[in-house]
Amino acid sequence: MRIQKIRWLSSLRLLPLFMLPLLVMPALGDEADDLQLMIERERRGLQDLRRLDEQRACDAEITTLENWLNEAWKLRGEEDYEIAKVVLERVDAQKDMVREKISAARLKAEASKLEADLAVARKRIKALKKELAELSSKKASMGEKSP
Amino acid sequence: MNSSIVRKLLMPVAFLVGCSTSPKPAELTAFEHIRTDPRTRAAAEVAPDLIAQSDRLLTESRNHWESDELEESREYALLGEAKVKHAIALSEQKDAEARAKKARAELDAAATEIDKLERELDATKEHLGLLQRIEREKREQLRLQAEIDRQKRAAEEEQSRLSEQLQGEKARSDAADKVKAAEVLLKDAENVNAPAHAAEAYQAAKALIERAQIELAANQLDAARTSADLGRQKAAAAIEQAKPIFDKTASDAARVAKAEALNREAAALPMVEVRRETRGSLQRVVVHIPAALLFRTAKDTSVAAGSEGILLSVAQLIKRYEEFPVQVVGHTDSRGRQDAMLARSLARATAVQMSLLGNGVSANRITVLGRGSDEPLSDNRTNSGRERNSRIEIVFMYQ
Numbered sequence: 001m002r003i004q005k006i007r008w009l010s011s012l013r014l015l016p017l018f019m020l021p022l023l024v025m026p027a028l029g030d031e032a033d034d035l036q037l038m039i040e041r042e043r044r045g046l047q048d049l050r051r052l053d054e055q056r057a058c059d060a061e062i063t064t065l066e067n068w069l070n071e072a073w074k075l076r077g078e079e080d081y082e083i084a085k086v087v088l089e090r091v092d093a094q095k096d097m098v099r100e101k102i103s104a105a106r107l108k109a110e111a112s113k114l115e116a117d118l119a120v121a122r123k124r125i126k127a128l129k130k131e132l133a134e135l136s137s138k139k140a141s142m143g144e145k146s147p
Numbered sequence: 148m149n150s151s152i153v154r155k156l157l158m159p160v161a162f163l164v165g166c167s168t169s170p171k172p173a174e175l176t177a178f179e180h181i182r183t184d185p186r187t188r189a190a191a192e193v194a195p196d197l198i199a200q201s202d203r204l205l206t207e208s209r210n211h212w213e214s215d216e217l218e219e220s221r222e223y224a225l226l227g228e229a230k231v232k233h234a235i236a237l238s239e240q241k242d243a244e245a246r247a248k249k250a251r252a253e254l255d256a257a258a259t260e261i262d263k264l265e266r267e268l269d270a271t272k273e274h275l276g277l278l279q280r281i282e283r284e285k286r287e288q289l290r291l292q293a294e295i296d297r298q299k300r301a302a303e304e305e306q307s308r309l310s311e312q313l314q315g316e317k318a319r320s321d322a323a324d325k326v327k328a329a330e331v332l333l334k335d336a337e338n339v340n341a342p343a344h345a346a347e348a349y350q351a352a353k354a355l356i357e358r359a360q361i362e363l364a365a366n367q368l369d370a371a372r373t374s375a376d377l378g379r380q381k382a383a384a385a386i387e388q389a390k391p392i393f394d395k396t397a398s399d400a401a402r403v404a405k406a407e408a409l410n411r412e413a414a415a416l417p418m419v420e421v422r423r424e425t426r427g428s429l430q431r432v433v434v435h436i437p438a439a440l441l442f443r444t445a446k447d448t449s450v451a452a453g454s455e456g457i458l459l460s461v462a463q464l465i466k467r468y469e470e471f472p473v474q475v476v477g478h479t480d481s482r483g484r485q486d487a488m489l490a491r492s493l494a495r496a497t498a499v500q501m502s503l504l505g506n507g508v509s510a511n512r513i514t515v516l517g518r519g520s521d522e523p524l525s526d527n528r529t530n531s532g533r534e535r536n537s538r539i540e541i542v543f544m545y546q
Binding site: 061100101103107111139 | 237239246247250253258260261272
């Protein structure tokens with residue numbers, strides 16, 4: 001009886017050993033799904049970035065991002081999840097950088113446009129001053145002629 | 148032998164090669180490159196956390212590279228580069244914002260200045276437009292003034308021309324009037340028979356007037372006027388000279404004609420005798436009425452009844468020729484004293500006068516004379532002579 005109890009207990013000791021794969025497998029399945037979700041989210045974000053990049057200032061960076069996402073997807077497929085996460089971390093940093101670069105490009109374009117407008121305005125001021133000077137001179141000469 | 152030598156020589160090389168680090172990953176090189184970029188220094192001020200992170204990543208990358216962990220080195224380099232670029236982007240954003248802000252501010256200032264300049268320009272243009280309009284109006288005014296002056300000058304010239312023409316016409320008219328007046332006067336001279344009575348003056352006037360007519364036709368107005376004036380003077384002189392003669396001649400002729408008529412009418416009276424006489428400058432028509440027709444006897448001094456008819460005829464004759472002064476003259480024959488004859492002849496003449504006055508003859512036309520027997524017509528020694536001498540004479544006198 002005791003021996004049987006010991007055998008049963010011994011078999012219980014082995015239970016975690018049998019259970020481990022059962023515990024690990026769902027965990028590994030969740031990680032792949034998470035990576036897939038993350039990659040898909042990043043890809044959608046990529047489309048947003050392309051749309052935002054009106055100045056096409058970040059074509060190369062976005063292409064790099066796309067390559068990195070492909071790389072991450074490949075790593076996920078190869079179940080190399082840790083490296084895939086590292087790549088995704090890099091993707092995230094690159095994405096942040098691209099977003100700011102797009103903003104910078106937009107702001108630079110805006111500033112350039114304002115500066116161009118300013119140049120036009122200055123040109124207009126110069127032309128107006130010239131015209132005003134000419135008219136004033138003409139007016140002065142006409143004023144002298146008038147009684 | 149050789150292979151052992153080669154092996155011995157290659158051993159240190161292999162050792163050296165084995166001890167040396169792998170080539171620096173391109174990602175690390177790029178990271179280092181961008182980390183030394185001047186933009187990164189500016190980015191450090193804007194995003195110091197990111198730059199600090201990138202610096203740590205750079206260290207990690209280098210460490211991994213030195214540890215020959217190239218994948219890790221590459222990974223850290225890429226991540227660090229992204230951080231640096233992120234920081235640079237933020238820095239660039241800040242710069243762009245500053246640029247935009249500055250540009251916007253300057254643009255606002257420029258817009259204000261443009262607005263001011265445009266307003267100033269508009270005002271100047273308006274002022275200039277006004278000046279130009281004034282100038283145009285002034286030019287128009289000057290043009291109009293010039294046109295007015297031109298028209299005024301033209302009008303003055305026209306007026307002057309018309310005035311000259313009028314003066315010319317007036318002078319011509321004046322000269323023509325003078326010539327016409329001279330011609331009228333010449334005609335007047337002809338009417339008083341100046342060609343006969345003042346031939347010299349008339350001929351001179353005629354010549355002058357003809358000359359004036361020629362000068363007038365030749366438009367020599369002054370000369371025509373002068374000639375006409377002279378002609379007129381000459382014609383007036385001719386008239387002055389001829390008129391009395393003409394008047395006298397005409398008067399004489401009229402008087403003669405009248406006397407002729409008187410003579411004819413008197414001759415037509417019954418039982419009277421009419422004769423014409425001249426005494427000095429005086430002409431006389433004498434109506435001889437025998438005394439026997441008027442008085443009943445040789446001594447009567449009253450007009451006999453029945454003789455009124457003859458005296459009435461005589462009275463009518465006297466009244467018809469009222470311009471002739473009339474004498475009633477009594478004559479007798481020579482039988483008797485002379486003074487008695489004279490008184491009788493006067494009484495008889497007075498009786499006849501009274502009868503004539505009674506028939507309406509004006510008293511102041513008649514004078515009464517008694518000649519007695521002083522002016523016999525026939526011989527008083529015969530009866531017929533005495534009858535003829537005893538008479539009443541109604542004498543009409545004229546020059």
